Amino acid sequence: MSGVDRQQVLHRLSQVLPPEAIATDEATLDAYATDHGPTADWEIQRALAVVFPTSTDDVVALMCASAEEGFAVVPRGAGTSVSGGAHALRDAVTISLERMNQILSIDVEDQTARVQPGVINAELGQTVEQHRLMYAPDPASYRISTIGGNVATNAGGLRCAKYGVTRDSVLSLEVVLADGTVLRTGTGTFKNVSGYDLTGLFVGSEGTLGIVTEITVRLRPLPVAEETASVFVEDLETAAAGVLAISQAGVQPAILEMMDGATMAALDAAHGSNLAGLGGACLLVQTDGYGAAAEMDAIRDALAPLGAQVSPPGDERARSLVELRRHARGDDTVTDIRVGEDVAVPKSRLVEYVREVQRIGRDHDVKIKVIAHAGDGNLHPSFWIDVDQGTAGMARLDAALDESIQVALEMGGTITGEHGVGSYKVRWFNREHDEPAIWVQRELKNLFDPEHRLNPGRAIA
Amino acid sequence: MSGVDRQQVLHRLSQVLPPEAIATDEATLDAYATDHGPTADWEIQRALAVVFPTSTDDVVALMCASAEEGFAVVPRGAGTSVSGGAHALRDAVTISLERMNQILSIDVEDQTARVQPGVINAELGQTVEQHRLMYAPDPASYRISTIGGNVATNAGGLRCAKYGVTRDSVLSLEVVLADGTVLRTGTGTFKNVSGYDLTGLFVGSEGTLGIVTEITVRLRPLPVAEETASVFVEDLETAAAGVLAISQAGVQPAILEMMDGATMAALDAAHGSNLAGLGGACLLVQTDGYGAAAEMDAIRDALAPLGAQVSPPGDERARSLVELRRHARGDDTVTDIRVGEDVAVPKSRLVEYVREVQRIGRDHDVKIKVIAHAGDGNLHPSFWIDVDQGTAGMARLDAALDESIQVALEMGGTITGEHGVGSYKVRWFNREHDEPAIWVQRELKNLFDPEHRLNPGRAIA
Missing domain, CATH: 3.30.70.3450 (Alpha-Beta Plaits)
Structure with a gap:
């Protein structure tokens, strides 16, 4: 992606989007430089520009411009990723989907809704509640995160042991591919086994295979009690x-x-x-x-x-x-440096895993607390050190994190249950997957995005 | 696949499998020529051989032999496909997974089970019931169909409006790829968003991307009433x-x-x-x-x-x-020719669709009855004519089927809700999917099986 001519890119953007949809001022570039994922100051990058499409056509035009000029893009919802999946890249354009925030239809009898990716999760929930329906996926960020972002990471939540993760509520997608082609996956039906499961392939792909511009979700009866x-x-x-x-x-x-x-x-x-x-x-x-x-x-x-x-x-x-x-992980203060983890293990190993994490904390002199979705074996240990512990403290924190990941994998677990790999967890990706799986993942990426212009370096190693 | 030397293939098979795992007698070839899908007598083909692997290693050896000799394979569970997904092909070897029928482990606390693909659905259900657990997917064939076959078609069933389809109960797969590589997808955890959803890609792929040799499924608490x-x-x-x-x-x-x-x-x-x-x-x-x-x-x-x-x-x-x-579609007699359909439409269109199918039956002088999974908009109309109506009757039956598919698609539906495309529904595949979707499906097939040796001609057009 190096070798991109910033002036040329900005000129091209101005040809495909109106001025109010393009931001290049420092305040905006700073505000969109990071998401909620861990990042060190020296790692923070500013995008070439932040753009705000309001339609699928806008996204198509952007991807055509990306293909012609060779610049990469970082799709972004509300920026609530805790894995750095939406951190800006200096030679890339950040595409914020937040202005594509319309609930296009609610079909009460079908128990479905069609939404743009920028719709806030809680807003959809509140809107369908009047029809005695529920949108089940409820990541902790549900009041501020977008459905599109939830789709990108296949977000879980508190209720998913009973009602499933985001994937289980997504019926159909509209996706703009790397070359600007518009792909439609699935149908508005609860069941569909015609062809390969393209919907499932894009859910959780963290904007690395295409940009989701419309989502048809399944709703469920609102629980009466x-x-x-x-x-x-x-x-x-x-x-x-x-x-x-x-x-x-x-x-x-x-x-x-x-x-x-x-x-x-x-x-x-x-x-x-x-x-x-x-x-x-x-x-x-x-x-x-x-x-x-x-x-x-x-x-x-x-x-x-x-x-x-x-x-x-x-x-x-x-x-x-x-x-x-x-909000149990929302009590951070400026006096500590904290990383929230997201491993999942087989349910029977839950307590054994917590005990191991506590030992790891003691071994590395890192503070630990643990909450878990016990219903599905997904743990969120927090690791933290005081902010004044400098480089040595950071090294201890990193060592503790590395070991905690290794222990989860040895128990048959995964490096991420619901947050996504983003940029932060890429370093552990190859520990979880063996050669054939890594090969397949890379080939899938190359199939959809041969020039690696879609959120490069994220989701897979 | 033409140009395959039968003697050469049989010789190669005898090198990789013991004699009792290879059948070439007429009775066996006939018994494995068709599944439960519609087929005309003149379409029936016999395989080069039917083989019965008992281990993943056997399947690896078979796929290596296939790669070297260039013969295609047709994977088969219990042969209960009603879409012709396991019909034999004359230049191919049918791989029956029915002897890989071991329940490898049941992990009560994890609420998971690890099974070989030939395990009968009902057998798994009965076995876990003693632990107060349930395997939820229950296709109508559950007493005779295999978990591997259910995975191949992403089978639904009666309970899936509440508990989801097969995909929703599959956590992890072992798959033998076209070149004999063993791929492991997912983990034994309920949640995993590390990398692209390979598990979901193989579930429902009808043996056209790889051969599933082991499945880890999620179990649920057995309902008390x-x-x-x-x-x-x-x-x-x-x-x-x-x-x-x-x-x-x-x-x-x-x-x-x-x-x-x-x-x-x-x-x-x-x-x-x-x-x-x-x-x-x-x-x-x-x-x-x-x-x-x-x-x-x-x-x-x-x-x-x-x-x-x-x-x-x-x-x-x-x-x-x-x-x-x-068993409502099990009352066929030899006096009629019957095709059971499997479209799904948005739930609100259910009755409108039934009325249309009834009209189509009248228009084409074809008898119709309809049952539906009303909870998820999946319909199984049966179309039939008396057996003595000859070619003209068959033409009317086909015309009625074509029109019924077209009407479902115009309502935003799909050509198959839970049975799979198999060989029978390939002719309608391109009506449901637009150019970009067809392109992506074909590229996925070419990525995993560039020589089209895995169940060629099935699942996608």
């Missing part, structure tokens, strides 16, 4: 036994989260609560639908032999804990 | 209103089937019942889990304003109707 409980137990091992007991009782909770003692202590410090005094580990459970109350009763029965303290029906603290959980 | 009801209504329009009312009541049934009057009449003729006397259309509804009874109560309330006759709790006839439904 919801029961929430907090479960305090002695230790993580007891919490894991609780997770198994819930499954053996025949319950698939909508939400099943696990917090370790350090996470509870951090919440206590931030909110003046005394969670840590209630036990060494905590589960947050939510059931929903017509069976919500009966399921919660069954959960109580299943957990009783474990000496668990389960909150009473209608408990407000349990509800607020679920809300806090959504 | 089940409620079943039959719902007789005046006509199809009322049935469709009922489907919408159920959704609006916030219920996602496990099973939601619709039968037209002709299907009820056929069941009456076969079983001496009087279903047709009870209404012009019928819904079969099953709810499950802790909310089963409450959900069924809500369904009763929702359907009451429609004048529906809903069977009482615990009704035996309703339960047996669901069982019959699983």
Whole structure:
């Protein structure tokens, strides 16, 4: 991508987009330089320009210009990636899809909606709720992230153990390919096995195979009821036994989260609560639908032999804990440098993995807290050091992260359960995949984007 | 593939497999010539040989032999495809995976199982039931079809509106590629967004990109209860209103089937019942889990304003109707020629589509009956003529089928919801997909199988 002539690129952009859709001022370039992913100051790059298409035609024109001039593009939704999938590149144009934010249709009887990629996840949820429907995928960022961004990373969320990840709610896509061709995948039907699953191939491809310009999603009946409980137990091992007991009782909770003692202590410090005094580990459970109350009763029965303290029906603290959980990694301060991880392991290895991460923290003198989507074996350990620990601290942090990834892989896990590889996790990609898988991934990239103009260097190694 | 030297191929096979794994006798070649898909006598082909690998190594050896000798292969599970995806080809070797039928592990706490492709769907279901777990995908053929075959077609079933199709229960695959390379996709974790979704690419690829030799599936908690009801209504329009009312009541049934009057009449003729006397259309509804009874109560309330006759709790006839439904297309006799279709349309178009199919039947003098997975808009109309109607009858049948496909596509539907394209539906493939989609599908095929040795001519046009 080097050798791109900035003036030539800007001139070409001005030919395909109106002036208000092109930003080259420093403030905008800075604001769009990074997403929420980890990055060191010296790594931050500014794009050649940030552009704001408002239609598929605009995106087609941009990709044709990219093909002609040879510049790369970085597609971007709300910039909430925590893996650096939307960090700007200095020789590339950042394409922000945020102005393509229209809900094009809601089809109540079909239980589908057709949206542009810039629609905010929560906005779609609120809009369909009046029709007694639900858009199920709920990444922690749902109030600020876009459906397009969720599609790019195949985002998970709290409810996905029961309702599936983003992929499971996407029926059909419109995608602009590297040469400007518009590809339509799937149909607006719940089932379709005609040909290879192109929809699934683009979901989670992090803008490296094409730019998604329209999404048809599946909606589900809005649950009529919801029961929430907090479960305090002695230790993580007891919490894991609780997770198994819930499954053996025949319950698939909508939400099943696990917090370790350090996470509870951090919440206590931030909110003046005394969670840590209630036990060494905590589960947050939510059931929903017509069976919500009966399921919660069954959960109580299943957990009783474990000496668990389960909150009473209608408990407000349990509800607020679920809300806090959504923001449990949002309590960063400027006094520390923090990386939130996102591995997944087979469910039975959950506690063993947490214990390993705690050991790794001790070995490398790095602070650790762990929350997990216990319902699907997806863990979010946070690793942090004080900001004044300099290069030596950063080296310890990196070593701890490397080891935590290695341990997850040795347990049969993955380097990323729901955040995506982005740019931050590329260094671990080849540890997870063997030669044939790496070959296939590269060939797929080369098939769709032979000149590597689409978000180069992201998603795969 | 022409120009293959049969003696040379058989000699090569004898070098890589033991004698008992190779069949070349007429009886076996005949028995494996066709699957359950439509085929005219003159179209039936016999394979060069039918081989029965018992390990991944065997499949690797076969694909290496295929690469060296240039012969094509047709992978086959139990041969229950109704789209001709496993019909033999005269210059190809049929690879039956039926002897790779071991359940390799069941991991109760992980809620996963690792199986070979020849495991029968129902056998897996029965085996995990003792651990209070369920393998959710339940194609009508579940008692005789294999997990590998289900993966090849991304099979649906009755329960998939609630629990998803086969893809939604597959976590990881081992696949032997065209050159004998062994590819491993995914991990044994519920979530994994590391790299492109290779698992999803192989599920539903009908053996045209590789041969699946091992599958890790996700299991779910076994529902603790089940409620079943039959719902007789005046006509199809009322049935469709009922489907919408159920959704609006916030219920996602496990099973939601619709039968037209002709299907009820056929069941009456076969079983001496009087279903047709009870209404012009019928819904079969099953709810499950802790909310089963409450959900069924809500369904009763929702359907009451429609004048529906809903069977009482615990009704035996309703339960047996669901069982019959699983076999509703199994009542063929030698006095007719029948084709079962498998289109899917947006849910709101369901009844409009049935009315169109009924008109098409009248226009072409072809008999029609329709059942549908109403919960997900997937229809199985049967088209049939008496066997004595000869070439003219066949021409009318084909014309009716063509028109029925065209109408589904015009409604935004697909040519196949869950059966696969196989060989039978290839002729309609290009009607559903536009140029860019066809190009991408072909390029994917060429990437994985440049010499077209894997089930050539199937799945895509």
